[in-house]
Amino acid sequence: MKIQILTKDEKEMSFSVEDVNAAFANELRRVMMNEVLTVAVEWVDFRKNDSSLPDELLANRIGQIPLTFDKKAYNTPEECKCEGKGCVNCQIELVLKKKGPCVVYASDMKSKAKDVQPVFEKIPIVELFEGDELQFEAIAQLGTGKKHIKWQAAIVGYRNPQTVTIDIKKVEGEVCRKAIEKYTRKSLKDAKDKIVITDPQVANLVMQAVDVCPPDSIKSEFNENVFVFNVESCSGLEPEEIVETAGEILEKKMSTFEKGLGKLK
Numbered sequence: 001m002k003i004q005i006l007t008k009d010e011k012e013m014s015f016s017v018e019d020v021n022a023a024f025a026n027e028l029r030r031v032m033m034n035e036v037l038t039v040a041v042e043w044v045d046f047r048k049n050d051s052s053l054p055d056e057l058l059a060n061r062i063g064q065i066p067l068t069f070d071k072k073a074y075n076t077p078e079e080c081k082c083e084g085k086g087c088v089n090c091q092i093e094l095v096l097k098k099k100g101p102c103v104v105y106a107s108d109m110k111s112k113a114k115d116v117q118p119v120f121e122k123i124p125i126v127e128l129f130e131g132d133e134l135q136f137e138a139i140a141q142l143g144t145g146k147k148h149i150k151w152q153a154a155i156v157g158y159r160n161p162q163t164v165t166i167d168i169k170k171v172e173g174e175v176c177r178k179a180i181e182k183y184t185r186k187s188l189k190d191a192k193d194k195i196v197i198t199d200p201q202v203a204n205l206v207m208q209a210v211d212v213c214p215p216d217s218i219k220s221e222f223n224e225n226v227f228v229f230n231v232e233s234c235s236g237l238e239p240e241e242i243v244e245t246a247g248e249i250l251e252k253k254m255s256t257f258e259k260g261l262g263k264l265k
Contacts, residue, residue: 012232013239016161018225025227029156032246034145036153037076038235039069039116041094042143047135050100051126058126062138063150065106066119068236073115076142086139092116094138100128109138116140119236154242155232160222164203166195170217179209180218200228 002018017025044059051058069092075081080090093112098104107121128134145152166180168191177188183205184195197203203220210218231239 006228008240010238012230013243014228014230015243016226016228020225020227022224022227025158025229028246028250029158029229031249032154032156032231032242033152035249036235036237036242036245037071037142037144038151038153038237039067039074039092039140039142040148040150041065041067041138041140043139045137047137048133049136050132051104051128051134053126058134058136061125062109062136063148065109065123065125066235067140068115068117068119069113070115071237071241073113074142088113090141092140094140095136096138097135098128098133100132101130103127104134151235153233153235153237153245154239155234156229158227158229159200160224161198161200161226161228162203162220162222164197164206165219165221166197166206167217167219168193168195170214172214172217173212176209176213176217179212180206183209 001020004016004018006014006016008014017028041059041063044055044062046055046058049055049058053061073089074092075090077084077086077090080087082090084090094109094116095112096104096109098108104125104127105121106118106123106125108125109118111117126134143151166184168188171177171180171188180186180195181188184197184202186195197206206218207220229243231242233239233242235242237245
């Protein structure tokens with residue numbers, strides 16, 4: 001297996017994986033989305049809500065706000081020593097008290113833990129009009145996207161990269177030539193027998209010239225053993241952390257599977 005990082009920043013990364021099949025790629029995608037632990041609000045206790053939205057809708061909005069957190073600082077309620085009763089090791093309290101007229105944003109929630117803060121401060125929660133008040137206490141905890149989408153770590157997609165080959169000898173017609181030169185940004189006069197394109201964006205553009213070119217002058221092949229992943233974090237984790245954690249989870253799954261097979265012998 002060969003892994004190569006293509007692009008990376010704080011919220012999104014792209015990488016390729018070679019010598020794997022579709023089953024592995026799909027499982028990796030599912031793990032990154034649904035089995036990596038993140039923090040989200042689970043309980044909301046409204047003290048006062050004069051807004052135009054009922055408690056249920058507000059609680060849903062609050063739960064969807066992604067939160068930063070220290071991975072080593074908290075346990076899941078099921079694994080915590082308090083046995084799910086609730087303590088500082090498995091729960092984080094956030095409070096809010098606002099009076100209108102104003103727009104209530106995610107940054108208005110005050111966390112009792114410094115490491116737990118909204119990822120995006122300007123996520124609007126609700127608008128309060130003159131005299132309206134909103135007060136609540138919220139409890140955040142660890143969870144996974146498998147339980148609820150509010151704990152989903154990332155939005156993940158993958159594809160097989162395509163290679164487009166242009167046979168210069170078979171290219172005929174002014175319309176075809178102009179189309180190829182437009183999308184490849186290369187002069188056919190300077191090209192040799194073939195032009196091979198592996199850049200996915202350019203390859204997609206060149207395929208638009210197929211309809212105006214002779215048959216078999218432009219061929220496209222997909223590499224079924226290579227997968228290009230795009231990971232966009234929608235949680236308090238960086239995409240690189242999500243990929244690394246997913247790899248660890250997959251490794252544990254395989255280890256458990258191997259132990260199970262050993263018991264069958």
